[in-house]
Amino acid sequence: MNKDQLIAKLKPIIAPYVQDEVAFKKLSEDTDFVKxxxxxxxxxxxxxxxxxxxxxxxxxxxxxxxxxxxxxxxAIVTSKLNN
Known part of the structure; x- marks a missing residue:
């Protein structure tokens, strides 16, 4: 699974809990869940x-x-999937 596929699978998991929709629209590898x-x-x-x-x-x-x-x-999901 490549980065884009992984982000695409993570987005719907994260979406219900997001408090900042603007930041969510720009979700990337560098997005911090809390900050x-x-x-x-x-x-x-x-x-x-x-x-x-x-x-x-x-x-x-x-x-x-x-x-x-x-x-x-x-990184954690990828390492677990590869074990």
């Missing part, structure tokens, strides 16, 4: 659970702690 999209920590947990379901992967606590932006989410 840019104004997603609170409780909703960040929901996103992580949704990512686990969507990609059929299991994320550990250390994965969750690192998943603060789109780039880190993509």
């Amino acid at each position: 840019d999209l104004k997603i609170n920590s409780a909703n960040l947990v929901d996103i992580i659970l949704d990512i686990e379901d969507e990609f059929d992967i299991r994320l550990e606590n250390e994965d969750m702690e690192q998943m603060l932006d789109v780039k880190s989410a993509m």
Whole structure:
């Protein structure tokens, strides 16, 4: 799965929790979930659970702690899918 495909799969997962629609429209690898999209920590947990379901992967606590932006989410999902 390439970067664009991965972002396309992440967008609908993230969308329900976004508080800043303008930033969401410009979503890229550099988008920060909390700073840019104004997603609170409780909703960040929901996103992580949704990512686990969507990609059929299991994320550990250390994965969750690192998943603060789109780039880190993509890296973690890719590494889990390749295991």
